[in-house]
Amino acid sequence: MKLQPHIKYGNFMQSIKPLIQSILLLLSVFILNACNRNEFIAGKAFPxxxxxxxxxxxxxxxxxxxxxxxxxxxxxxxxxxxxxxxxxxxxxxxxxxxxxxxxxxxxxxxxxxxxxxxxxxxxxxxxxxxxxxxxxxxxxxxxxxxxxxxxxxxxxxxxxxxxxxxxxxxxxxxxxxxxxxxxxxxxxxxxxxxxxxxx
Structure with missing residues (x-):
């Protein structure tokens, strides 16, 4: 039995979902770190x-x-x-x-x-x-x-x-x-x- 195109696509999306989540998590961490660092640059108050x-x-x-x-x-x-x-x-x-x-x-x-x-x-x-x-x-x-x-x-x-x-x-x-x-x-x-x- 041949799989319908939408079923194939659904399976593909399910398989890469963990990868997408990992990329989004890494991106959010990178952005957060950049924001934290920018908080303590020249002209800003030291903690x-x-x-x-x-x-x-x-x-x-x-x-x-x-x-x-x-x-x-x-x-x-x-x-x-x-x-x-x-x-x-x-x-x-x-x-x-x-x-x-x-x-x-x-x-x-x-x-x-x-x-x-x-x-x-x-x-x-x-x-x-x-x-x-x-x-x-x-x-x-x-x-x-x-x-x-x-x-x-x-x-x-x-x-x-x-x-x-x-x-x-x-x-x-x-x-x-x-x-x-x-x-x-x-x-x-x-x-x-x-x-x-x-x-």
Whole structure:
């Protein structure tokens, strides 16, 4: 007995239905992730309350009031992150700590790995641990490490950068110092002078 065309078509649609559902699900996740990421770009407010919660969880108090911040998300298993940390330490020594501070946030599941790395490489600027990636992934939707945010004293994101950067170069130090030395309005902080200069 010959199948009618509409029966064949119905069977075909039934067979590809799971595929269509999977594609739609992936598409919705992609769109949601893109929206979350766009929520925390230059000119938008950084989720400072979540940062404060992370400090509490780490039993650490960092005076961030009225200061520029450079927040670097990293992990000990991330080779570019490991390469970047000594540069960030050098940068932290060049900046006025009363006006600009650096905070590292490790996403290592084992806090001991973070602490051992910091001790071994003589990294002294403040570091927090975000093992469940509450701030890194769930809030900021960070997809790759290292990821760095430069933030104004009133909590506005000046720049969001992905990947390794040579933070202790003279050019980088001059650019970041200019933020608090020039005392410009936030609207002038375009950071268009290659703050994301790479080697």
């Amino acid at each position: 400072m309350s979540t940062l404060q919660q992370l400090m509490t969880q780490n039993n650490k108090t960092i005076d961030i009031k009225a200061k520029f911040l450079l927040i670097n998300f990293w992990a000990t298993w991330c080779i570019p992150c490991r390469k970047e940390m000594p540069d960030l330490q050098n940068l932290s020594e060049q900046l006025d700590k009363n006006k600009f501070i650096i905070i590292g946030i490790s996403v290592d599941e084992d806090k001991n790995l973070m602490q051992e790395f910091l001790l071994q490489h003589k990294i002294y600027f403040s570091n927090l641990n975000d093992p469940k990636q509450i701030l890194a992934m769930k809030k900021l939707n960070i997809q790759a490490y290292p990821e760095t945010f430069v933030i104004s004293p009133d909590g506005i994101i000046i720049k969001r950068l992905t990947g390794y950067h040579r933070w202790s170069s003279n050019k980088q130090i001059t650019i970041l110092k200019s933020l608090y030395l020039n005392k410009k309005e936030l609207s002038t902080y375009k950071m268009d002078t290659n703050v994301d200069e790479k080697i």
